[in-house]
Amino acid sequence: MSDVMGGPALFIGGDTTFVLLVRPELDPADAGVRAAxxxxxxxxxxxxxxxxxxxxxxxxxxxCDGGFELPGLRDAEVDDFAERLQAALGVGGPFTVEAGAVLRLDGRPEGEGYVFTAHATPPEPEGAPTVSLQTGTIPTATLLADLEAFRGSLA
Structure with a gap:
């Protein structure tokens, strides 16, 4: 989990290859926000x-960096995605977890962790191509702790 953006954030990956699901909360009183x-x-x-x-x-x-907003996505839907990801990690073995038509995570075990292939399709413009990337190995225990903290930040 990361609080760099000021709101709940689920970070999956490493320093240069990652997927970040975030609900940024910028503080209007912050000097950087005021300057921007x-x-x-x-x-x-x-x-x-x-x-x-x-x-x-x-x-x-x-x-292939990029990002897009997910208007209309509710905290309950994000929590459901995180809960299904937690459950899949708890079972072990390869799995796929989807967040609607926007995000699909294919996980496969590797050593003491998982490698993920993320497939993201922007909701706009219609027909936008899917972007895919593969993370390095993420320790299972670390990811489970991050998911628990992330879900707690939504409560």
Whole structure:
């Protein structure tokens, strides 16, 4: 889990190859937010936004990085995804967990952890291509602890 964005975030991957499911909550009082808002020509409150829109960010060695917002995605749906991922990790063996038509994680055991292939399809524009990336090995115990903390941050 990561709180870099100020809101709940589920980080799956390593330093350069990762999938991040995040609901950023920017603080309008933060100096960096105020400076960015000024450069954008809007108020800090407008720049920070409502803080309730989920986003999916993917990065693969800084070559196929990208991300997109997931308007309408509710915390309960994100929690369901995290719960199904936890359950699959608890069973062991290869698995697939989907978050609607937007994200599919294929996990396969490797040593003391899992390697994931993530397939993400942006909701807009319609017909946007699916982006895929593969993570390195993520220790199972670390990922289970991160999932538990992430789910707790949604409560």
């Amino acid at each position: 808002a000024e450069r954008a020509g809007v108020t800090a409150e407008e720049f920070a936004g409502p803080g309730n829109v989920w986003a999916l960010v993917l990065d693969d060695d800084f070559e």
